[in-house]
Amino acid sequence: MATPRESTVEHEASMTGTSLHSGAKVRLTVKPALAGSGYQFRRMDLADQPTIPAFLEKVKQVERATTLAEGSVKVSTVEHLLSALRGLEIDNALIELDANEPPIGDGSAAPFLEMLAKAGRKELEAPRTVFEIREPVWVTTPDGGYMAALPHDGFKVSCTNANHTPFHTQYLSIEVGAENYAKEIGRARTFVFYEEVEPLLAKGLIKGGSLENAIVIRGESVMSKEPLRYPDEFVRHKILDIMGDLALFPVPIRAHILASKTSHGLNLLFAKALYKAYRAYQSALMPVENIPVGERSMDTNEVMKILPHRYPFLMVDRILRFEGATKAVGMKLVTINEPYFQGHFPDHPIMPGVLQIEAMAQVASILLLRNTENAGKLGYFMSVDKAKFRKPVMPGDVLTMHVELTKSRGKIGKAAGQCLVNGEVVSEAELMFAIIDR
Numbered sequence: 001m002a003t004p005r006e007s008t009v010e011h012e013a014s015m016t017g018t019s020l021h022s023g024a025k026v027r028l029t030v031k032p033a034l035a036g037s038g039y040q041f042r043r044m045d046l047a048d049q050p051t052i053p054a055f056l057e058k059v060k061q062v063e064r065a066t067t068l069a070e071g072s073v074k075v076s077t078v079e080h081l082l083s084a085l086r087g088l089e090i091d092n093a094l095i096e097l098d099a100n101e102p103p104i105g106d107g108s109a110a111p112f113l114e115m116l117a118k119a120g121r122k123e124l125e126a127p128r129t130v131f132e133i134r135e136p137v138w139v140t141t142p143d144g145g146y147m148a149a150l151p152h153d154g155f156k157v158s159c160t161n162a163n164h165t166p167f168h169t170q171y172l173s174i175e176v177g178a179e180n181y182a183k184e185i186g187r188a189r190t191f192v193f194y195e196e197v198e199p200l201l202a203k204g205l206i207k208g209g210s211l212e213n214a215i216v217i218r219g220e221s222v223m224s225k226e227p228l229r230y231p232d233e234f235v236r237h238k239i240l241d242i243m244g245d246l247a248l249f250p251v252p253i254r255a256h257i258l259a260s261k262t263s264h265g266l267n268l269l270f271a272k273a274l275y276k277a278y279r280a281y282q283s284a285l286m287p288v289e290n291i292p293v294g295e296r297s298m299d300t301n302e303v304m305k306i307l308p309h310r311y312p313f314l315m316v317d318r319i320l321r322f323e324g325a326t327k328a329v330g331m332k333l334v335t336i337n338e339p340y341f342q343g344h345f346p347d348h349p350i351m352p353g354v355l356q357i358e359a360m361a362q363v364a365s366i367l368l369l370r371n372t373e374n375a376g377k378l379g380y381f382m383s384v385d386k387a388k389f390r391k392p393v394m395p396g397d398v399l400t401m402h403v404e405l406t407k408s409r410g411k412i413g414k415a416a417g418q419c420l421v422n423g424e425v426v427s428e429a430e431l432m433f434a435i436i437d438r
Contacts, residue, residue: 004128006035008092010120015111017103020065020077020213026099028081030119033092035126039082039247041068041075045098054082056248056271062264063203066245076101079244079264080190084112086247087181087240090121091128107189107213108229109240113182133255134394134422137277139270145261147242147270152256157242159259161235167220170235176243185243187229188236194218238262246271250278281422297321298366306369307362308378312339315359316401319366326405330363336395351393356427357384360417363403364431368413379413379433387429397421411435 014029033040039054052058052070061067065077081102085093087109095102105111138148144162158173176185194216215233216223230236242259245267253274259266298306298319307314316330323329334351341349365379393399400420407414413433419426 004130006091006124006126006128007089007121008032008035008124009090009116010122011118013115013119015103015105015115017105017111018213019099019101020104020107022076022099022101024099024101026097026101026103028095028097028102028115030115031094031096032122033094035092035124037092037094038250039085039092040094041078042094042096043073043075043098043100044096046073054078054248055250056268056275059248059268062268064264066248066264066268074100077104078102079241079247080105080109081112081244082247083240083244084109084116084181084186086243086252087176087178087186088113088116088121089178089252090116091252092124104213107215108237109186109244110182113186129251130254131249131251131274131278131281132396133253133274133277134281134397135277135391135424137270137273139266139273141261141266141269143261145263145266146259147262147266148258149253149255149270149274150258152254155252155254156256157239157259158256159235159239159242159262161238162261168217168222168234170232172232172235172239174239176239181243185236185240188233188240189213189215189224189229190237191215191217191234194223242267246274249274303366306366309362313358314362315355316362316366319363320400322367326367326408328363328367328403330359330366330401330403332359332399332401334393334395334397334399338395341395349395351397351399353387353389353427356389356393356399356419357387357417357429357431359399360401360403360415360419360427360429361431361433363401364405364413364415364417364433367403367405367415368408368433368435377435378438379435382412382432382434385430385432387427389427391421391424391426393419393421393426399426406430 009030009032012029012031016027019026040051042049042051050073052068052075058068060069066079067074067076068078133149133151136148136150140146154175156175160171162169192214211223211225245264249271300317303316315332317333318331320329320331340352344352361381368379403415403417405415411434415431417431418428
């Protein structure tokens with residue numbers, strides 16, 4: 001299977017219209033961008049034409065829309081355009097506009113989809129990075145709203161638009177990708193409750209709002225210029241907004257998203273929780289990127305000078321560090337190429353727990369055998385006690401083995417070990433060895 005690559009638009013394309021909240025006329029142009037640049041908004045109407053990157057830390061306001069700011073420069077209501085870009089799996093784009101807000105169009109992402117269809121999609125050389133959720137991430141709000149991400153091979157959203165009225169509450173669970181975003185999500189229009197219109201106008205918002213670009217809900221009635229495009233159009237628009245706000249996350253997400261009573265505020269709170277998990281995952285990879293060298297570490301060749309094990313049963317790629325004569329931290333990169341994955345749950349590959357114990361035992365053996373009096377000997381497993389397996393280890397994980405010798409007298413050695421992934425303990429055990437001559 002070919003490695004997925006980042007993408008951008010192939011040609012520049014433009015559209016014009018009226019902004020929702022400011023009511024201003026605006027021209028928007030999307031242009032190709034380099035890999036890794038993400039989405040960048042450029043204000044063509046201001047001196048020096050300042051650029052604001054569409055990153056989480058640039059979000060300054062989330063009332064009825066998502067607003068980005070860099071100093072005093074702002075771009076509001078970016079979620080529909082970002083949703084269209086992420087929905088079509090376009091990773092990088094330069095977005096130029098001559099006002100502080102993109103055009104609202106018909107209140108959906110459909111006008112942006114038409115523009116992007118003209119712009120086309122072009123793959124770049126850089127591989128496409130995806131954050132695959134391994135552990136649940138969730139947030140809640142005092143009013144009962146919640147969002148959660150669960151492990152899933154793809155991008156799925158299960159959402160309800162439960163609100164303060166008993167009418168028009170809807171639910172949808174759908175797998176979303178570039179092949180069905182435009183048809184299933186992109187045409188869903190924004191909506192507002194009748195009781196909210198006057199307060200929003202009083203705040204200086206929705207100046208460009210009308211029945212041409214929004215659906216108004218009043219009790220059981222629905223007011224719109226055209227009939228509903230889907231029987232469950234409201235929840236589909238909620239999913240559209242979720243995808244737009246999650247486009248502010250640095251990379252696409254592979255997960256099953258559960259959501260209820262969402263808002264831009266909740267979407268961004270959730271995106272920040274995801275980013276915290278993403279940073280924790282990245283920090284767990286730091287030992288791989290900064291491999292220590294010298295007396296306090298061992299590379300694979302040095303490991304094999306002490307251990308008799310060889311592929312496919314060598315479970316230690318490196319020793320990252322020693323702490324005195326009794327402690328060591330080893331590392332193993334768990335890849336899909338491991339031979340045991342062919343038969344150990346091929347549809348849901350996980351590293352067998354007994355091999356995690358073996359990895360701890362091999363690190364313990366290195367601690368025992370690197371002592372001068374044990375040089376050239378072998379460490380034989382005698383017993384395992386208090387073994388516990390807390391979380392699955394899957395392809396792509398970086399397994400670190402923390403081992404401490406608790407006894408080393410004569411021909412008997414004892415050790416306590418833990419395996420960790422992303423800083424969390426996935427397994428642990430107490431081990432006993434016999435030291436014998438080869």
